[in-house]
Amino acid sequence: MTETVVRVSGLRCSYGDFDAVRGVDLDVRRGELFALLGTNGAGKTTTMETIEGHRPASGGSVRVLGHDPHRDRHKVRSRCGIMLQDSGFAGDLTVLETARLWQRMVERASDVDAALERIGLAHRRDVRVKQLSGGEKRRLDLALATLGGPEVLFLDEPTTGLDPESRETTWQLVRELLAQGTTVLLTTHYLEEAERLADRLAIMHEGRLAVAGSLVDVLDRERARISFDLPAGVGDALPDVGELDRDAIGEGRVHIRTRDLQADLSAVLRWAEHHTVRLTRFRAQHASLDEVFRDVVNGTREVTVAA
Numbered sequence: 205m206t207e208t209v210v211r212v213s214g215l216r217c218s219y220g221d222f223d224a225v226r227g228v229d230l231d232v233r234r235g236e237l238f239a240l241l242g243t244n245g246a247g248k249t250t251t252m253e254t255i256e257g258h259r260p261a262s263g264g265s266v267r268v269l270g271h272d273p274h275r276d277r278h279k280v281r282s283r284c285g286i287m288l289q290d291s292g293f294a295g296d297l298t299v300l301e302t303a304r305l306w307q308r309m310v311e312r313a314s315d316v317d318a319a320l321e322r323i324g325l326a327h328r329r330d331v332r333v334k335q336l337s338g339g340e341k342r343r344l345d346l347a348l349a350t351l352g353g354p355e356v357l358f359l360d361e362p363t364t365g366l367d368p369e370s371r372e373t374t375w376q377l378v379r380e381l382l383a384q385g386t387t388v389l390l391t392t393h394y395l396e397e398a399e400r401l402a403d404r405l406a407i408m409h410e411g412r413l414a415v416a417g418s419l420v421d422v423l424d425r426e427r428a429r430i431s432f433d434l435p436a437g438v439g440d441a442l443p444d445v446g447e448l449d450r451d452a453i454g455e456g457r458v459h460i461r462t463r464d465l466q467a468d469l470s471a472v473l474r475w476a477e478h479h480t481v482r483l484t485r486f487r488a489q490h491a492s493l494d495e496v497f498r499d500v501v502n503g504t505r506e507v508t509v510a511a
């Protein structure tokens with residue numbers, strides 16, 4: 205049985221009479237990366253901050269490593285690394301001074317120079333923090349969050365503002381941490397980041413989880429698509445598979461949505477052979493996370509939670 209490191213049940217968080225988080229259940233298992241995606245204002249940061257112990261839950265319960273992270277903060281804090289959206293370091297200190305200061309506050313802190321090297325900031329060690337670019341600040345945040353070799357790492361939008369190369373460096377570091385057994389809970393606006401890193405993910409919308417599960421689970425529940433140009437001479441004899449988009453046929457293209465891509469793809473190919481037509485601009489593809497996300501935002505997707 206895989207150990208559950210973070211357990212959130214029926215979490216509710218309110219700001220005055222506004223309910224920002226409205227009954228969230230999720231489990232994060234040891235050694236996995238769980239990505240929390242969502243629209244702006246969905247409640248991701250509020251959920252993260254509550255799990256990190258920065259605020260009490262208004263309802264429901266949160267356990268991190270078996271403890272209430274707010275009430276039993278001292279039991280949990282030293283085993284966790286936290287990268288906030290905005291860390292607020294003192295701008296006049298250099299990168300190295302900041303890292304050394306942080307090192308003194310962390311139990312079992314690892315080597316500062318090695319940490320800066322690993323994140324590609326060694327050459328910036330004598331630069332004042334206020335002179336770093338936004339992306340460099342994010343990388344410094346990450347280096348410091350991982351300094352104590354945390355069992356659980358909370359990353360709130362770790363790659364926002366990073367260029368593609370720095371994003372790749374960050375992903376590589378996160379992969380190394382996962383390989384060493386670190387458990388990671390991540391929020392991100394980059395669907396690609398979740399696709400590349402997450403073992404399981406959830407999409408949050410208006411304070412609730414709309415979709416949750418492994419990437420395969422989430423995409424498999426969505427319909428796949430087959431499309432090709434309408435071949436000349438087949439008239440009304442279209443393949444009897446999936447759901448045909450009749451509007452697209454009028455414009456000379458056939459779009460089919462299917463829950464069984466393999467079976468329907470075979471049927472389409474048999475149909476083409478039977479009618480001796482060659483299919484042009486032929487495409488068959490699984491749903492993308494982007495489509496699932498858009499369905500959630502547009503409210504056209506049933507709630508399917510299996511976290």
Ligand SMILES: Nc1ncnc2c1ncn2[C@@H]1O[C@H](COP(=O)(O)OP(=O)(O)OP(=O)(O)O)[C@@H](O)[C@H]1O
Binds near residue numbers: 219224242244249251
């Ligand atoms: N201190 C606060 N006081 C009142 N309302 C707040 C406060 N902080 C957040 N909210 C509201 O709670 C809701 C959830 O905010 P939260 O920051 O958790 O969302 P988010 O999913 O992290 O958004 P984003 O992706 O934009 O960072 C939003 O409607 C936000 O306006």
